[in-house]
Amino acid sequence: MKKNTIIKQVLLLSLFLFLPFSFAADTISPISQNKTIEAIVSGKSICDYDYSNIKTSINNILYKNKNLDKTKYGIAVYSMKLNKWIYEHNADLLLVPASNTKLFTTFTSYSTLGKDFHIATNIYIDGVIKDNVLIGDLYLVGGGDPIFNINDIETIVDAIKQYGIKKIEGNIYGDNSFFDDVTDRYKYSGDQDEVQPVPPITALSIEKNIVTIIVTSGKIPGKSVNVNFRPASSAFTTSISATVASNSEETDLFDDLTENDETDENAILNLAGDSKPILVAAKKKNVRKKSSRQKRNVPSIQITTSMLENGKQCFYVKGSLQRNRTYTYQYYIKDPAFVATSALKDRxxxxxxxxxxxxxxxxxxxxxxxxxxIYTFSRNINDIIVPTNKFSDNYLAEALFKLNGAVNGHKEDCAASSRIANKETLKKFNLAIPENFLLNDGSGLSRRNTITTKLLASLLVAANNSTFAHKLDSSLSIAGIDGTLQKRMKQSNAENNLRAKTGTLRNVSSLAGYINTKLGDTLVFAFIFNGPNVGAYKSIENELGIVLSNY
Incomplete structure (x- = not known):
């Protein structure tokens, strides 16, 4: 043990005497010096990290696969211990990244907002309080919290009571001005096609801007069905003509769900398979299967919605429902700020x-x-970033995209400001931005987004060397364990080891993240495939991840 210690000390002394000359000659960065010193101190030399055959290992996977014949793809692998690229193939080729766009969004959030940033939803009064009476108005001011919910409103109500207010002689206002008025991702992205709808992106939201409509029937045929909302808010109203079906009408409703023009869940999933879409179709409970003869002329529930002149969102419920049945439907909330404000007043x-x-x-x-x-309700940014990356939540990613823009630039055009923030962040970390690099949105639903695998991997290298390294790493899904990688690479060295962000569109598959090697190194990798064989690309990604984990 003593002998080994003396040898290490001699090596270190020799290294420090030699480094200034050798590094000046080869122009190796200070980071490389640190990595070299770290390797020697740990008892490993640079030679111990042998990736001499990695090119052959990866190429064997790629070249045997005929599904890549008509595919544009790029691969980049970086060693954190060696501080260099150990594999590149088309690493500078511009490709569509799909949901790996979210890594740029969340990286910008951590870098510009901070790893422990809190999103504030504020309660203001505009008036005076006399004898526990607010003579004036109360404001609910949104700060961009995309998961603000009914429980949070209950917390705010308790705070207002504790403040001593027993009566409000005035109005309850919702302030939605922290974001601009363009709430539709499809519009602010500038896309020509809508890959998958996303709920409105607003500064003041409620329950992810989705309303669940619960339709329940009783026992008596001909009676009106009952309709309830979650979240409950007086901003919703109904026009109900649906009734409980008679015995002769009772049959399976499932085949008729396509009458609702928003029910094609599978079509949406095929377009964007990484993140589940909002289910606007009915979910059945306790429905008995019937014969094909009974399914003819099937009664059903149809729901449509529109905005009334008074600002309320009305749901028109028509058709019939079997006795003692409950169905749930989900729709986007058209005016989330008004719904949240009305819910606050109700409570x-x-x-x-x-x-x-x-x-x-x-x-x-x-x-x-x-x-x-008088009160601030705050949400830690990690409560948003973790599900954004781990479960590839498109709505949350777009909310972060808007938040990045609002905080870092101009609230009048959050999307444009966010794009500028993305580029400025890359420059801050000295990352080379390729020509024609483009990120139109925060989620990666835009097919016009273009990056390179080298930039994507470089982003992760920069993150690994940053103050928010652990936060971003922890937000990624873990192979075989959770998130979008829960069912992938099981029973391999990659399981519970590889952490990555997935990406999927109809013609895109991507995977980028970190993996620990048996040698004690951390490899940063990025794979992007653009082509028609998404399922095959996923299998290739799995093979590549397992190969890297075996080093």
């Missing part, structure tokens, strides 16, 4: 606080004389 009243005014949306006047912040 204030339920909690015993009198409200004399209305619920509406309005921007808080920052120069108002009687304006006062």
């Amino acid at each position: 204030l009243i339920t909690a015993g606080i009198t409200v004399t005014g209305k619920a509406a949306t309005k921007t808080l006047d920052t120069n108002a004389e009687n304006k006062k912040l």
Whole structure:
């Protein structure tokens, strides 16, 4: 043991005497010096990290696969210990990354907002309080929290009660002005086709801007069905003509669900297989299978929706439903800020606080004389980033994209500001931006997004050397364990080892992340395939991941 220690010390002394000359001659970066020193101190030499046959191992997988004949693809692999690229194939080729776009979005969030940034939803009053009565208005000001929900509203109501307010002689306003007015990803991305719909992206949201409609039938034929909403809000209203079906009408509703023009879940999944879409079709509960004869002239529930002049969203429920059945449908909320504000007013009243005014949306006047912040509900940014990457949540990614733009630039055009923030962040980390690099959105649904595998892997190398390294690494799905990689690379060295972000479109498959080797190295990798054989590309990604894990 003592002898080994003396040898290490001699090696270190020799290294420090020699390094200034050799590194100056070869222009190796300071990071390389650190890696070399680290290897020697740990008892390993650079030669111990032998990747001499990695090119052959990877090429054997690629060249035997006929599905790559008409495929554009790029591969890049980087050794953190050697501080160099150990494999590249078309690494500078511009390709569509699909959901690996989310890595750029979340990297920008961590870099510009901070690894422990909190999204604030603020409660302001504009008025005066006398004898527990607010004479004036109360404002719910959204700060871009995409998972703000009914439980959070209940927390806010409790805070308002604790503040001592028992009556509000004024209105309840929702301020949605932190983001711009373009709430549709399809529009601000500039795309020509909509790969998959996403709920409205708003500064003041509620339950991910999705309303669940629960339709329940009773026992008596001819009676009206019952309709409830989640979240419950007086901003929703119904027009119900649907009734409980008679005995002769009772049959399986499943075949008729296609009457709703929004029910083709599988078609949406085929277009964007990485993240499940919103289910707008009915989900059946306790429905008995019937014969083909009974399925003729099937009664069904049809739901349509529109906005009324008073700002409420009305749902029209028609058709018939079997006795003692419950179906759920999901739709996007058209005016989330108004729904959230109305829900706040409803719960204030339920909690015993009198409200004399209305619920509406309005921007808080920052120069108002009687304006006062009375409570802040905050959400840690990691509560958004983890499901964005691990489960490839498109809605959350787009919310982060807008948030990046609003915080770092101009609220008047969050998407344009976010694109600038992306590029400025890459420059900050000295990452070379290729010509024609383009990110139109935050989720990767845009088919016009173009990056290179080298840039994608370089982003992960930069993240690994950053102050938020652990945070971003922890947000990735783990092979064979969770997220979008839960069922992949099981019973291999990659299982519970490889951490990565997946990407899937109809003509795209991608995988990028980290893997620990048996040699004690961490490899950073990026694979992007553009072509018609997405299933085959997934299998190739699995093979490549397993090969890397075997080193």
